[in-house]
Amino acid sequence: MTPWHVIVSIGLGDCLCCLRSLLPLLHTEPGSTPFRREELKQRDTQLKQTILELEHELEETKRKCSQLSTELQVRKSQQQLPYM
Structure with missing residues (x-):
């Protein structure tokens, strides 16, 4: 592995971004x-x-996932309401 490698690991709820400086x-x-x-x-x-x-893109993706999750929960709760 070279001294100037970049590691970007995106998982659920975490992002590891590491860039070693080229100065040394x-x-x-x-x-x-x-x-x-x-x-x-x-x-x-x-x-x-x-x-x-990539960090910006990850934050946008997390935000969109959160919005979709909320929307899905609302739809599920509406489906579970008894009809009158």
Whole structure:
């Protein structure tokens, strides 16, 4: 596994988003060139943006699931009412 990997695990009610910083890698990677550093910085920025987008998407999905759950409960309770 590389030092700049991204782990995104979405489960019921939890989201683990982990992005390791590229900064230590830039200082310890032998023979790294300024071009390579810039490339890694751009990749780091892209990964952080992706994480933010995924977190936002997860929150939207949770909100929609909650709304659907509420709507389903209302419909079930309406079906259980006796007819008069």
